[in-house]
Amino acid sequence: MTMAAIAAASGTSKSIVYRYFQDKDDLKQALGESILTRMRDRLIEGVRAGSTPEESICTMVRMYVDAAASSVNVYNFVTQPSEGLSQFLDDCADLVAQSMAGRLPEDRLHAWSAGVIGFVNAAFRWWMDSDRTMNRQQITDFILTSILSGVIYDDNDSPGALRGNF
Numbered sequence: 001m002t003m004a005a006i007a008a009a010s011g012t013s014k015s016i017v018y019r020y021f022q023d024k025d026d027l028k029q030a031l032g033e034s035i036l037t038r039m040r041d042r043l044i045e046g047v048r049a050g051s052t053p054e055e056s057i058c059t060m061v062r063m064y065v066d067a068a069a070s071s072v073n074v075y076n077f078v079t080q081p082s083e084g085l086s087q088f089l090d091d092c093a094d095l096v097a098q099s100m101a102g103r104l105p106e107d108r109l110h111a112w113s114a115g116v117i118g119f120v121n122a123a124f125r126w127w128m129d130s131d132r133t134m135n136r137q138q139i140t141d142f143i144l145t146s147i148l149s150g151v152i153y154d155d156n157d158s159p160g161a162l163r164g165n166f
Helices: 003-010 014-020 024-049 053-070 072-078 083-100 106-129 136-152
Strands: none
Touching: 003 014, 003 024, 024 053, 024 072, 024 083, 053 072, 053 083, 053 106, 053 136, 072 083, 083 106, 106 136
16 A cells, blocks of 8 residues: 555545655554554553453453454554564563462563463464364453463362363
8 A cells, every 4th residue: 555545545645644654664653553552551451350360361361352353454464573563562461460460479470471472462363364163252262261271270170170251
């Protein structure tokens, strides 16, 4: 897409677009950062809405999957490697760590949080690229069960004893 096409779709002139953005890459970066900031803000609300760490994480994962699945083109756009995406993923890992503070040993909290974010992103991308034999609810449940099972099992619990409904 050209800057002229972007300007026309925006109902403005190309010179106005260039007044605010140096080139198409600058516009893409600004747009991606705006979308990721809105997603991060929604995830923060999700963390605050949960009364337990597990509920916060469940809310965050559901919001992520729902937002990404409802707008696949936007998801593909914002998940292209960029500085903005890296910051977004780091922010998400920090949110997960905040919600799990006190539930995991401090020396493992941030490693687990970063791993969770990577897993959620990779599992969702796999689902988007797959034949989707699982529906949106099933992939969400699979992600949640996978990331929470190692945290909420007691040492004597078996995998069949997962507590709570996710």
